[in-house]
Amino acid sequence: MPIEVCGRSYWSGLDVRMRFLPAPAGTGIVFQRIDVPEQTCIPATVGQRVEVPRRTVLVSGTDSVDMVEHVLAALSGVQVDNCVIQLDRGEVPAFDGSCLELLHLLQSVGTVTQKLPRPTLVVDREIQIGHEGSWIRAQPNSSGRLEIRYSLEYSHPAIGAQQLIYVHSPENFSRELAGARTFLLQEEAEILRQMGVGLKVSNREVLVFGNDGPIGSRLRFADECVRHKTLDVLGDLMLAPFDVVGTITAYRSGHQLNAELAEQLVQLYESLVFARRQSA
Secondary structure (H helix, E strand, O other): OOEEEEEEOOOOOOEEEEEEEEOOOOOOEEEEEOOOOOOOEEEOOHHHEEEEOOEEEEEEOOEEEEOOHHHHHHHHHOOOOOEEEEEOOOEOOOOOOOOHHHHHHHHHHOOOOOOOOOOEEEOOOOEEEEEOOEEEEEEOOOOOOEEEEEEEEOOOOOOOEEEEEEEOOHHHHHHHHOOOOOEEEHHHHHHHHHOOOOOOOOOOOOEEEEOOEEOOOOOOOOOHHHHHHHHHHHHHHOOOOOEEEEEEEEEOOOHHHHHHHHHHHHHHHHHHHHHHHHHO
16 A cells, blocks of 8 residues: 655755655566656666765656665665655655654554465676775675675774675664664764755754764764665665675765675676576
8 A cells, every 4th residue: 555754855955755666566666756757767777866965866857766775775675666656745754864753654554475486586796886996896695585784984983994794684774773773973074064055954863873873862873883784785676676695795885886885786687597598
């Protein structure tokens, strides 16, 4: 059944109404801008992504939808792969900077198993993108599951070095990732506000780190930062139209590298499908 939620967006500071509608098998995740005359539909695929700092943005023509990674991560967490998400603005609600509220909403209505299963890519080779200071890699594993290993390094005294090994499942997502919030440093927050961005965002909606830790907030996890970075990887992987079986290892990776890996995985999937057809 449809669900609807309202909230304020990060970047624009506007109130947003977001509605999740069931969709037929094979639809994938599609964002629909109901506030524009064309009611533009924007598929959540790596081909629709454009490079924008600090978040994942999708475009179709002149219309866009901003900061979709947390919504995509929440859908991955409840194993929803066919859904139309209607928005009356060009950005999703921020909630508290995590997936927790959205996850609870999605769990409250349940899901339906459809006859057409989501395709799966079993990673059969190593793919690495990036450079010495920031990279992400996909490798085969024998577990039959998606595993994400993230290493975070900040010179900031309240963050430092953090590592996480996460094995994806609905239960693990709910327990280990969903509550981890977006974070940034105090000096970064001040620069953004001077640029006129995020003026309505409070410390309840994002973790802002001063020298002694989060300002006006408490950590939900001692390693909340690396958990949120892992959540971002999971959301960005949803830009590939299949589940991934393999190990994703990331070192200081961000949305751009995450999406570039998703694009490489799409190319691998297409090459494997082509090879199977040729040998049939």
